Amino acid sequence: MIRNVSKLVGKTKEKESHLQKNHEDSKPQDTLHKNFNQNVETIRSVYDNCSDVVFRPFLLFGKTRAIIIYIEGLSDIEGIEEFVLSPLMQEPTNEVQSLNEFLEQKMPVSKVKKVNMFADCIESISTGNPILLYEGENNGFSLGLAKWEKRGIEEAVAEAGIRGSREGFNESLEVNTSQLRRIIKSPALKIQTMKIGKYTKTTVAIAYIDGLANKTLIEEITSRLERIEIDGILESGYIEEMIEDNPYSPFPQIMSTERPDIACSNLLEGRAVILVEGTPFTLIAPISFFSLMQSQEDYYQRFLMGTLIRWLxxxxxxxxxxxxxxxxxxxxxxxxxxxxxxxxxxxxxxxxxxxxxxxxxxxxxxxxxxxxxxxxxxxxxxxxxxxxxxxxxxxxxxxxxxxxxxxxxxxxxxxxxxxxxxxxxxxxxxxxxxxxxxxxxxxxxxxxxxxxxxxxxxxxxxxxxxxxxxYLSPLAPLKTRELKDVLWRSPLWMMDTRPHLTGDANLYRQSSGQEPSPKRAGESD
Incomplete structure (x- = not known):
């Protein structure tokens, strides 16, 4: 029995070390060298048999050997020609004191980042941002010229409604975060990103409103995401299954939506939204059973109709x-x-x-x-x-x-x-x-x-x-103050407190005493 347990422990440790080794060997960990040819050959060996990876050599200011590396279909070729190759291949009218200073401060590209690790170079190329290397330096530059075909903003198919926004998320993470920013214009909206997946390097973003979401919740979500070690993330369902509390329950513990207005309404209630690159479905946590019974139409129509539909x-x-x-x-x-x-x-x-x-x-x-x-x-x-x-x-x-x-x-x-x-x-x-x-x-x-x-x-x-x-909050345990939006939908002017699933910070979301009345301001009985 003891021998079998020791064998099982040994196999588990071997599997973990092998997985860790695969993650470490997936890309070179060394720093760039002074030798220009060695840097180019190292990156070329990583992208061996990759016909869509372009290595474009040229002379920097007509003197220094340089090369720009990018992937066709992921990078803006017109931007590379206009803002990189065209100005850098011309001989400067004035003597350039420092190439690094010129490339960092005078390059006509909005995002320029200095890199000195092969791993950073490969990650930048894989995400569509070209890498510029030149002779005599042990660093390069990542150029923010990523560009690929993407679907436009369309109506959410799985959550159609009669009234409300007709916009839905799409597969571009930048577009999805911009839709959140367009609705919630406060700088309190924080968005943290990380990469998950050994091969896919999928970008996952955690969005929350600072001061509304409990910091413990954000730390727990971040911790669960960082524990994920997997070959690839192809959809937000992968993330949902890896971070939920009880994977054997038939009831979902994380809600998904493809509507920006639903995501923003949950952000305003102190929840966190997890956005995954490559899918229009974002995740919302934490939730309760009654969250799954609510629809956006409950709040876009008058409260009497919203309550009747909810009872139905x-x-x-x-x-x-x-x-x-x-x-x-x-x-x-x-x-x-x-x-x-x-x-x-x-x-x-x-x-x-x-x-x-x-x-x-x-x-x-x-x-x-x-x-x-x-x-x-x-x-x-x-x-x-x-x-x-x-x-x-x-x-x-x-x-x-x-x-x-x-x-x-x-x-x-x-x-x-x-x-x-x-x-x-x-x-x-x-x-x-x-x-x-x-x-x-x-x-x-x-x-x-x-x-x-x-x-x-x-x-x-x-x-x-x-x-x-x-899961049955606020009914079990009972919180009478939060029952305004559970079994019935109270008027908006009565819901002056937000549901506190994660803490008691910033309790009130609107001023009290806003019941509509035909009386004018200052008028008395």
Whole structure:
């Protein structure tokens, strides 16, 4: 036993050291040399068999050998020709005292950074910023001339709304951060960046408002991100899965959005936003269960309509989770709960069905989920048509063939429509997953099984945390001051305090006593 444990520990240490070695060997760690040819050959050996990497030699001011290295498609070739090669290949009218001073202070490029490590040179080239090396110096210059094709700002596809901004994030991190800056113009908006991924070197940014977000929260998010050691980050889902509190929970502990207005509203409430290069979906932390039930339309419409829609969401959340289970339990174990006429009608419709209610419900739910996924994966032009027509044809044919009953088709259809009421897709997935074990409990234990399942879900939610914040906050633990935006949506002029998920700094977000009134200022009764 001890020998097996020691072998396991040895293998773990070997794996960690091998991973660390791979990260260290991924790029040269030495400093640049005085030897110009040696510097060029070292970088050329790193980019061996890379036909898109350009090495453009030239004479600096007609005297000194120099070279500019860049990647086609990632760098601004016109900018290189106009602002680098053209002025530097001309002989200066006045004697240049220091090449370093000239390149740092008089180069017509907005971003110029001196580098003296091979690793920094390779990182700069890989991100699209050309590297300028010249003879006689053991340093080079990174030129801020990165430029590549990017998608324009378009409407958020996954979070469409009737009222509000039509702009959504895109795959460019610079564009996404600029959208946050355009909405929140205060310098208190801080954005910290880091690189994650051995090969992709993906830029990940943490945005927060200094004075609103708890410093402990930002330190915890930064610590979790720095612990990630992986080959590459291709989407924000990679980050979400690596930093969440409980990876085995079906409920998401981090919310994703592609709308800048939603991200900014959460920043103003003291949360942090994680932006990942290459994806329009940003992450928001910490969150609660009730955050997933809120939509941007709740705040863009009048509070009465926002409250009514929110109540409808909670009602249909219960229907989506419990309706098939209740139907199975009542039909299998508790027929006395159904009125006689309705029970006779249901019995006559199930007379030719060869399966019990549990099997019947599982078949239809699995088929419905398959049709839903097929509609998502198919091209937009035919996806919705295939899913709707397929559901109608299969449902009608199944009833006529006697495989399922008509009441079961109605139950599954109402359940599917109810699941579409969830404003967050990730929250809807959790409800869809929990529906199946509840159906099995209902088919084996009846209403007792449903009660046991709901108690287990409630206990799990009470134990769940999102970066240390209780998942059912502010309902459990109860914070009466923060209930203004949970079960109902209070008027904006009443929500003078911000929800404090992470601390008590800067409690008030607006002045009190702003209830609108037709009276003029200074007018009395």
């Amino acid at each position: 969401r909670y009602v249909f959340l219960g229907i989506s989770l419990l309706l098939p289970s209740l139907y199975i339990a009542i039909l299998t174990f508790h027929q006395e709960m159904v009125p006689t006429q309705l029970l006779l009608s249901m019995a006559s419709s199930r007379e030719a069905v060869p399966f019990p209610a549990l099997v019947e419900a599982l078949l239809m739910e699995i088929m419905f989920e398959a049709m839903r996924e097929a509609g998502v994966r198919l091209p937009k032009q035919i996806g919705s048509s295939v899913s709707i027509v397929g559901t109608l044809v299969i449902g009608q044919a199944s009833v006529q063939a006697g495989l399922v009953s008509a009441p079961m088709i109605i139950v599954v259809s109402i359940t599917g429509i109810s699941s579409f009421m969830m404003p967050r897709y990730i929250a809807g997935i959790a409800i869809r997953m929990l529906r199946f074990p509840l159906m099995i409990l209902a088919g084996t234990l009846g209403l007792l099984g449903i009660m046991m399942g709901m108690i287990a879900i409630a206990i799990h939610l009470c134990n769940l945390r999102s970066f240390g914040v209780p």
